[in-house]
Amino acid sequence: MLSGVIEVPLLDLRAQYAEIRSEIEAAVKSVLETQHFIAGPELAGFEEELAAYCETAHARGCASGSDALLLALMGIGVGPGDEVVCPSFSFFATASSISRLGAIPVFADIDPATYNADPAALRKCAEGCTRLRAILPVGLFGQSPDMEAVLEIAREHEVHVIEDAAQAIGARDAQGRPAGSRVPFGCFSFYPTKNLGAYGDGGAITTNDEAGARRIEVLRDHGGETRYHHRIVGVNSRLDALQAAVLRVKLRHLDVWSERRRANARFYDGAFAARGATDSSAAMNRDGLPVRTPRPAPAPARHIYNQYVIRVPAERREGVRLTLRERGIGTEIYYPLGLHQQECFAELGYAAGDLPETEAAAREVLAIPVYPELREEQLEYVVEQVCATVS
């Protein structure tokens, strides 16, 4: 091992668990004592608390963020041949949920300063559609999309908006409104690496519409309104009581954790800038430090930094990752390809260069550790090592 190495994994869930162990153990034990594992009071309690947290009227649990997207799209009646506009720079489930219903994802390029869909690109995609049914923006890395623009485009085309807020729980948009609160269905994931992570899989859908909440309840329970009677075909998608109990404990800590992530991001912003890095809204400065940092979102927007993503020159990225790994620092590439570049979507007919900002981001992005329990010594070490490696 190299001397002076400080281990800084990309995420350290054990540090979080150490902080809340006794609360978690009590919550899990109480579920075990009841032996009530499906639905029941833990799920209902969590749904109520999540809705309050997201400032929506209702929330409904399901098995994963991917299922939340699928159920939401089913909930607005998306079907074969329909078109749904979404950004090309996102996790695979954003697009696969559309495809699984026989609908067609129409990919919009991103604004490189936010990594979210560029409103002008969304509008152009929507205008090119003949069977547009919905727009599906994503709050990538924990920053809400430009909801004002998205809602305006949706109004013009008289289609619904479904928000993929899997990475954005607790984020606020430019109007200060919480992720998942302004649309018929907001979709959340509780995959362990998300800011609110379960101890396994989990997901949820938020809505302000009582009928919409009921529709999700029916769809997630095989489409049955009364037991063993099915007018429609749904899916089996449950958030179980053990996960709900864990999530209820963790939800109480979420804002403190998010604030720590935000403080870590501010530390990075300042420390990288002091060494000559520019933020991602500027062109790469080849004379200064060849690192671009994420552009901070001004209040009342609230970026909750599920990931802190820097950009480095494409040709150096693999080398940088390798060197950082040798020095104990975990990194990840979210995402190495745009969705339009995925093999399974080849038949949609996109060519290299069609979505240049997505493709450039896919070549240059690098997520570095930003989790709440990082110590200042670790943050300083990461900045030092990144700068030494790239310059």
Ligand SMILES: *Cc1c(COP(=O)(O)O)cnc(C)c1O
């Ligand atoms: C994690 C994630 C999902 C899917 O969530 P799962 O719970 O893993 O199914 C969907 N969209 C985005 C943007 C995600 O980050």
